Amino acid sequence: MKIKLSQDPCRDCGYCCTYLAMEIDRPRSASDFDDIRWYLIHRGVHVYVCPENVWHIQFAAPCLHLKNGRCKIYHKRPAICRGYEVHNCSRHAAEPDEKHSFKKEADLKRYLKKHRPRVYRKMYPDL
Ligand code: SF4
Ligand code: SF4
Structure with missing residues (x-):
């Protein structure tokens, strides 16, 4: 649903214009999730899952x-900038554009504990 926007x-x-985001393979194994963990321990790196269940990595840049x-x-x-739809941008989207958002390792731990408990126990056996 398009929302009504102001003139500017x-x-x-x-x-x-302050980040790059690209699609990544959906993690399945503990090893895949350990890669996600590695991404998140880098400053300015964020991982998110869009409502269509596609996983993305985002770099503050x-x-x-x-x-x-x-x-x-x-x-x-560039064409990629021309194709960006303000109606769908995170600032104006009618619906949240992230189903899951991981800004730091603690976000990933919470997700795994709730949605992938076996992977959680494998990755964090001492917790
Ligand atoms: S080139 Fe694209 S990303 Fe860079 S400032 Fe312009 S619209 Fe934004
Ligand atoms: S309102 Fe949306 S499309 Fe416009 S600059 Fe901000 S994030 Fe980009």
Whole structure:
């Protein structure tokens, strides 16, 4: 569902130009989840699962062309930027765009304890 936006919905924002995100394989084994753990112990790395159950890794990495919340090469910006839909962005989406969000290892531990208890016990046998 599209929501009604103001004339300049991106005013003073620029958030979507401050990171890179890409799809990763859905983790299945303890070894796969240990890789996720490794990602999360790096500063600026975030893992999330979108509502369609696709897993992504996100790196905090502001674009070099972002200045004061504005794109300085707007008319020559890459296709991936042109294809980004403000109606679907995390700031304006009607629905949350993350089913699960892992910003640090503790988030992963909580997820495993609840959803993958066997993997949790294998990865954290002393807890
Ligand atoms: S598309 Fe969304 S996240 Fe990006 S600048 Fe506009 S309001 Fe901000
Ligand atoms: S090129 Fe422009 S629109 Fe694309 S990420 Fe950089 S600042 Fe944002």
